[in-house]
Amino acid sequence: MINQVYRLVSPRQFEVTYNDESLQTDYVVVRPTHLSICAADQRYYTGTRGKHAMAKKLPMALIHEGIGKVVYDSKGEFKTGTKVVMVPNTPTEEDDIIGENYLRSSKFRSSGYDGFMQDYVFLRRDRLVQLPEDMSPHVAAFIELITITMHSLIRFEQKAHTRRDTFGVWGDGNLGFISSLILKKRYPDSKVYLFGKTKYKMEHFSFIDEAYNIDEIPDDLQIDHAFECAGGKGSQDAINQIIDYIHPEGSIAILGVSEYPVEINTRMILEKGLTVIGSSRSGRADFVNTVEFMKEIPEVVEYLELLVGSVHEVRTIQDIIDAFEKDLTTSWGKTIMEWKI
Numbered sequence: 001m002i003n004q005v006y007r008l009v010s011p012r013q014f015e016v017t018y019n020d021e022s023l024q025t026d027y028v029v030v031r032p033t034h035l036s037i038c039a040a041d042q043r044y045y046t047g048t049r050g051k052h053a054m055a056k057k058l059p060m061a062l063i064h065e066g067i068g069k070v071v072y073d074s075k076g077e078f079k080t081g082t083k084v085v086m087v088p089n090t091p092t093e094e095d096d097i098i099g100e101n102y103l104r105s106s107k108f109r110s111s112g113y114d115g116f117m118q119d120y121v122f123l124r125r126d127r128l129v130q131l132p133e134d135m136s137p138h139v140a141a142f143i144e145l146i147t148i149t150m151h152s153l154i155r156f157e158q159k160a161h162t163r164r165d166t167f168g169v170w171g172d173g174n175l176g177f178i179s180s181l182i183l184k185k186r187y188p189d190s191k192v193y194l195f196g197k198t199k200y201k202m203e204h205f206s207f208i209d210e211a212y213n214i215d216e217i218p219d220d221l222q223i224d225h226a227f228e229c230a231g232g233k234g235s236q237d238a239i240n241q242i243i244d245y246i247h248p249e250g251s252i253a254i255l256g257v258s259e260y261p262v263e264i265n266t267r268m269i270l271e272k273g274l275t276v277i278g279s280s281r282s283g284r285a286d287f288v289n290t291v292e293f294m295k296e297i298p299e300v301v302e303y304l305e306l307l308v309g310s311v312h313e314v315r316t317i318q319d320i321i322d323a324f325e326k327d328l329t330t331s332w333g334k335t336i337m338e339w340k341i
């Protein structure tokens, strides 16, 4: 069959390509229904990802956050119409120590490999996780971003010391919201403090213990561990502020992606004996855990509804451009595309 793939060919320019795909394979065919734009997609769309990466990775279909419905499974394991979340990472080997999302051989969609902006996505059967029928599709569309926090928490739990009285989350955007929400749900007896820049954004975080503007943090405040969810230019200030306010021997989970190397206060990392945990992307197990977590605590899904920023019906390439442009001018929440192209 011929599949239409909507690829970014240069900043702000998409083109359709036609791929001939066979149905006589073990792949499960999924029709995407709801896609969500990640900051990483925006770096490609706007061309801020850096010349080298743009030249190496384009043309490429964007989007690695999305859900869909199964339209064909040659083995019949997935019934037609089953709602699924798609796992963007595709490992090509197994390793006893290194996680699938850290293996350099893995293929990650919308980072060098075609993402979900296609009429149909052909996925290995272990790259799908079934969703409950009644889960909000607008929230489910960004499950991949929720798996990022779940994955970083698992790494944190393996590596950090066990005093968890106070957590600090830096970043008053999407990932900061998800991380502070999940921290509060997983550690209800711990204090979760948010450190952000904008009052109206911080007002969305009703479930946390305290929100601080990064320019007005009390001198005597201390935290046991921190999650950096700022990214970009802000990650340097955020990481250095964390180093200032964290107790000795605390752990800092770094999640924010920066296009340029950032300067951090290594002297104090040494003096305080801090553990810095880098965390990127996620794997199948994180998707399974995240879907289970959302099923067990429906209140989490209700809070996450607050992150649905704008919803766009996409029927044409111009609609895709409109959604990406709108996302750039929206200061709060995720941009969801109802995929009807």
Ligand SMILES: NC(=O)C1=CN([C@@H]2O[C@H](COP(=O)(O)OP(=O)(O)OC[C@H]3O[C@@H](n4cnc5c(N)ncnc54)[C@H](OP(=O)(O)O)[C@@H]3O)[C@@H](O)[C@H]2O)C=CC1
Pocket: 038, 039, 040, 145, 148, 170, 171, 172, 173, 174, 175, 176, 195, 196, 197, 198, 201, 214, 229, 230, 231, 232, 233, 234, 235, 237, 238, 254, 255, 256, 257, 258, 279, 280, 281, 282, 333
């Ligand atoms: N590790 C991973 O696998 C993943 C990483 N990411 C990355 O995480 C980062 C955040 O993504 P997302 O939440 O969607 O982006 P957002 O833009 O929604 O959130 C970032 C927030 O941090 C705020 N901020 C900037 N500087 C600081 C600071 N010094 N202290 C506290 N807050 C600050 C920003 O404010 P303002 O806008 O006003 O500057 C913004 O509100 C991005 O770099 C993204 O690429 C995303 C997905 C997966």
Ligand SMILES: O=C(CO)[C@H](O)[C@H](O)COP(=O)(O)O
Pocket: 038, 039, 040, 043, 064, 108, 110, 111, 112, 144, 145, 148, 257, 280, 281
């Ligand atoms: O968003 C992400 C995962 O959800 C990652 O940050 C993203 O995959 C990084 O990739 P790239 O190198 O292409 O920016």
Ligand SMILES: [Zn+2]
Pocket: 038, 039, 040, 064
């Ligand atoms: Zn992403």
